[in-house]
Every structure is written in structure tokens, then in C-alpha cells.
Amino acid sequence: MTASALDATDRAIVRATQAGLPLCREPYQVVAEQLGLAATDVMERMRRMLERGVIRRIAAVPNHYALGYTANGMSVWDVEDARLAELGPAVGALPSVSHCYRRPRRPPDWPYNLFAMVHGHSRDEVEAEVARIAALLGPACRAHEVLYSTAILKKTGLRLGG
């Protein structure tokens, strides 16, 4: 599906609701008033976007850091392409992994095709989880690294367009 499949009203609803619903009894009524729509229109359009998979879910987004998972490492792996369809979901299913993506290699600068964001209460815990992933991938993985963040320079919740 292309971006053009959403009309301007759909986009306005996505923008208004992904930044966070107002925490009140009738949040869709408040969003509708902001956009000059009826609450039933807002909910019907959201229902359609959920059905089409544009909106994955309506839910709370937790902040791992505030929950005590203060160590996080971006682990990156060079996995045999033919094994990725089988191994990617297995890595993604580990409870310590919040995000797990296939991304392109960019040789010679970047040989890794699998990214797994690993969370822990300490760097040791992250390292132990990384060792668990390494064991799971076995010989299908040629190399890996863990990149720790040293500074969060910008982080905004709003992900317009996604």
C-alpha cells in the first residue's frame, strides 16, 4: 500500500492519535472536536485503518528506561540470507528483544543484516542476552557487534507516517 491510499482526513487522525489519546472518558470525542469531525467518523476511519494494517494497534507504549531497563544495546548480526526467514522470528520472540528487523547490508561499511534491540537492567544482563542470541543463531551467523548508546540526542514519541 502506498502513502496515497490515505486521504488527508485519515492522516490528520493518525497524527492526532499516534501522539497519544487524551486520557479522558471519551477520547475519540475530544480528537473529533479538534479535527472538526464526528466521533463516529473518527472511530470508523480508525477501524478501517486497523483492518488494512495501517494502524497496528491502539495501545500504551511503555518507556523501557523508566521501567528499570536502563541498559539497552543495539545488537547487529551478519546472518546467512537463506536462514533469516527462520532465525529472525526466533530472535524476535526472545523476551529481552523489543525490536527485531531485517535491514540491508551496505558493504564494505556495514555487513550486518539483522538488528535486535536488547534490553536489560545492566550491561552484563544485555551481554548475557546477546550470548543467548549468538547461541541461537549458531554457525548461520558470521559476525556480530553490540552498539551501546552513549547519549540520547533526540527522542520524540511522535512518529508521523511510521
Place this chain on the structure above:
Amino acid sequence: MTALALAPLERRLVDECQRDLPLEPRPFAALAARLGVEEEDVLEGLRRLSELGVVSRVGAVVAPHRAGWSTLAAMQVPAEILPAVAEFVSGFEEVNHNYEREHRLNLWFVVTAPSAWRVDQVLREIEYRTGLAVIDLPLVEAFRLDLGFPLS
């Protein structure tokens, strides 16, 4: 387990809320019914969790590349100009995450825009203005995407 002292209801709210919030006129009343509490308890709990920063928002989670385009970008920036380059990159409204990481590639950021064309334009402008290469690593496939995180 957590860095914060959360009330039992708040812990249950974090776990429960990461699943689907029903799409109906009073979603928090439906959630309250699921938890066996009052609607106002749920709202108060969520307001406190937001204030504490435990929940960054309660809202629509948009699928990648369905309503727009995004990419993860990486740069190798000399240490002496890193603060200036990082500030320049963060200045784009399309950049919503920007991290310094311990690696040869030391600046990592996410660019999100309504179109792939605009994402590419931002990357090219960063390259042009900094004179440094930007490595473009768009998502090819999601094996797990922010599915929630159990508290218990």
C-alpha cells in the same frame, strides 16, 4: 524488578494497556471492566504512569511504511564536530530519534516522513551540508516490532 514503586493496579495497567485498547466511545471504561475496577481508576492510573514517564503515550501504533516512509541512518562523524553535526541532524523535524553510539559509526538516527522521496531528500541534505556520508538502512522486514514488554 522496576526502578519505580508502582501500585499493583498500575503494573496491571502497563501490562494490559500494551494490548489492544478497544475502539469504542469509552475505551477506558472497557479496560476498567476487563480489570474489574472503575473507569476513573484506570484514567488516574494512566495519568500517573504518563507523568512518571513509564508510559510514553497511549495511542495508535502505526505500521512501518504503510502511512509513510522511514529509515535508520548511520554516520561516522569526527569527535570534534560531533556536537555540531548531531545538533544539525536533530534540527530536522523528520528526525525523531538521534543517538550517539560507541562505534566507528557513532551517530544513529531515524528519519520519518510522509514519503520516501522526502526521507531521501533529508539524507541528501545532511550529506551535502556536513560533507559526510550517510548510510541508509531502511527496514526490509520486521520480525518483532514493539509488541509490548511484560512487567511481570
